[in-house]
Amino acid sequence: MKICCLGAGYVGGPTMAMIAHKCPHITVTVADINEARIAAWNSDELPVFEPGLDEIVMSSRGTNLFFTTDKVTAIREADVIFVSVGTPTKTYGAAAGRAADLKYVELCARDIAAHSDRSKIVVEKSTIPVRTAESLKAVLCANSSDSISFQVLSNPEFLAEGTAMEDLDDPDRVLIGGEETPEGKAAMETLAGVYATWISRDKIIQTNLWSSELSKLVANAFLAQRISSINSISALCEETGANVDEVASAIGKDSRIGSKFLKSSVGFGGSCFQKDLLNLVYLCEHFGLPEVAQYWRSVIGMNDWQKRRFSNRIINSLFNTVNGKRIAILGFAFKKDTNDTRESPAIYVGRDLLEEEASLAIYDPKVTSDQIYLDLGAKSEPNHEEKIEVCSDAYEAVEGAHALAILTEWDEFRDLDYRKIYDRMMKPAFIFDGRNIANRKELIDIGFNVYAIGR
Ligand SMILES: NC(=O)c1ccc[n+]([C@@H]2O[C@H](COP(=O)([O-])OP(=O)(O)OC[C@H]3O[C@@H](n4cnc5c(N)ncnc54)[C@H](O)[C@@H]3O)[C@@H](O)[C@H]2O)c1
Numbered sequence: 001m002k003i004c005c006l007g008a009g010y011v012g013g014p015t016m017a018m019i020a021h022k023c024p025h026i027t028v029t030v031a032d033i034n035e036a037r038i039a040a041w042n043s044d045e046l047p048v049f050e051p052g053l054d055e056i057v058m059s060s061r062g063t064n065l066f067f068t069t070d071k072v073t074a075i076r077e078a079d080v081i082f083v084s085v086g087t088p089t090k091t092y093g094a095a096a097g098r099a100a101d102l103k104y105v106e107l108c109a110r111d112i113a114a115h116s117d118r119s120k121i122v123v124e125k126s127t128i129p130v131r132t133a134e135s136l137k138a139v140l141c142a143n144s145s146d147s148i149s150f151q152v153l154s155n156p157e158f159l160a161e162g163t164a165m166e167d168l169d170d171p172d173r174v175l176i177g178g179e180e181t182p183e184g185k186a187a188m189e190t191l192a193g194v195y196a197t198w199i200s201r202d203k204i205i206q207t208n209l210w211s212s213e214l215s216k217l218v219a220n221a222f223l224a225q226r227i228s229s230i231n232s233i234s235a236l237c238e239e240t241g242a243n244v245d246e247v248a249s250a251i252g253k254d255s256r257i258g259s260k261f262l263k264s265s266v267g268f269g270g271s272c273f274q275k276d277l278l279n280l281v282y283l284c285e286h287f288g289l290p291e292v293a294q295y296w297r298s299v300i301g302m303n304d305w306q307k308r309r310f311s312n313r314i315i316n317s318l319f320n321t322v323n324g325k326r327i328a329i330l331g332f333a334f335k336k337d338t339n340d341t342r343e344s345p346a347i348y349v350g351r352d353l354l355e356e357e358a359s360l361a362i363y364d365p366k367v368t369s370d371q372i373y374l375d376l377g378a379k380s381e382p383n384h385e386e387k388i389e390v391c392s393d394a395y396e397a398v399e400g401a402h403a404l405a406i407l408t409e410w411d412e413f414r415d416l417d418y419r420k421i422y423d424r425m426m427k428p429a430f431i432f433d434g435r436n437i438a439n440r441k442e443l444i445d446i447g448f449n450v451y452a453i454g455r
Pocket of ligand 1: 009011012033037087104107158159161
C-alpha cells in the first residue's frame, strides 16, 4: 500500500512518521508546498519539536517515509491520501472571525482530482466543519473522469502537541467516519486495517461521516470548556482566599468529573481550541441555534478575560506603570514540550505589555527568535522591535528586570535558582507565575512579591 499526506505540519509530519514506523510494509510520502518545511523534515533539525519525534522519523526516513514538494507524483502513486492542511479561522468576507477557511482543503481536493488516474480513498485528517466531506466529494467528482471514484473518510486527529508521539502510539481512540454504503464500509475497513497494525480494534471506532466530523469539534470544545471553567474559579479563589489547585484536586477526585484538564493558568492557547470553538459557534448560528452558539462563545470570552486579567495584574502591581521597565518573560510556546506558538497566551500578554511601553526580555527553550519577533509584531508595529530582546537563558532575561512572568510550564523553570534570579533583578522584585509551577513559599521567603493564579 502507498499512502500520501498533503500537509507536513504539526499533525501531518508526526502522524505519518508514526504510521511509517509502525507499518514497514506501507510506503508513506508527506508532501507540502512549503519548500523550507520539507527541507527541514529532510534535515537533522526537524521543523516540529516533539519529544520522541526525531527517533521515530530517523527510524523510517529514506526507507518507507519520504518528505517531498512533489505532490503530483505523491498523489498519483498513492492508494490512500490524507489531507492534513491548515483550516484556520477565516479572516475575510462572510463569517470572518468565525467560520473555518477551507481554501487549503479545497485546493487539495482539486489537486487530487487532477492527478489521480484511478480510484482512491481520501481521508480528512484536518479539523473541518460538519458536512465538509460532502463538499470534498463534490469537488473530487466534478473534476475527475467518470471511470474513477473517491471514497471520502473523516479521520480527525486527537493528538495533543507536546505528547503527540505518545498519543499516536497509544491513542484513547481512533475515529473513522465514512459513508454507510458497501464502498464506504470497505474504505473504512482499509483505513482501520492500517491503524490495527498497532492499535487494538476495540479502540478503532467507526461512525457516519457527520458524527466523526462533529466529534472532533466537540472534543476540543469540551476540553477548552474545562480550562475556562477552572480559570473562572481561579478569579473567585483570588478574592476569597481559596486555593484553585486545592479546589481542582478536590473536585477532580470525583470520578464523574475526573482530574485531567483542571489546571488553572494564564489561559489556553494553541492553534486548535479557539479556532474549533469559533467553528462550532458558527455552525450553531448557521443552524439557527443562537443560545447554543452563545454558550460556547462564552468559553472563548472567559479565556480572553483570563489573559487580559494577567497582563493587568502585572501592570497594576508594578505601581500602575510598566513604561520603560524591563519585564522578563519565561516561556513563549503555548505549552511545554512544543515549539508551536500559535495563539500562545505569551503573545497576548507580551503585546499588552508592549502597548504599555514595557521592554521585554524573553527566553524560551525551543521557540526561535524569528518566531518571537514575528508574533509580537516587531516589524509591523511601531517601536516594538527595539523593546524586545530574545535571550539565551532565563538568567540573562532577568538581569535588571523589574518583574518576571512565567508563561509556559517548561520543566526547567521549576528548577531555576530563584535566589540567583532575585539577586539579578530590580527591587522590589515581582514574580507573576502564569502556570503555578514555582514554589510560592520559597519565593516569598527569598523576598519576591509573588502573584500566582487562583491563590
Ligand atoms: N496542531 C494540532 O495539535 C492539531 C491537532 C489535531 C488536529 N489538528 C488539525 O490538523 C490540521 C493541520 O494542523 P497543523 O497544526 O498540522 O497545521 P500546520 O499549519 O502546522 O500544517 C499545515 C501544512 O499544510 C501545508 N499546505 C497547505 N496547503 C497545502 C497544499 N495544497 N498541499 C500540500 N500542503 C499544503 C502548509 O504549507 C503547512 O505546512 C488543522 O485542520 C488542525 O485543526 C491540529
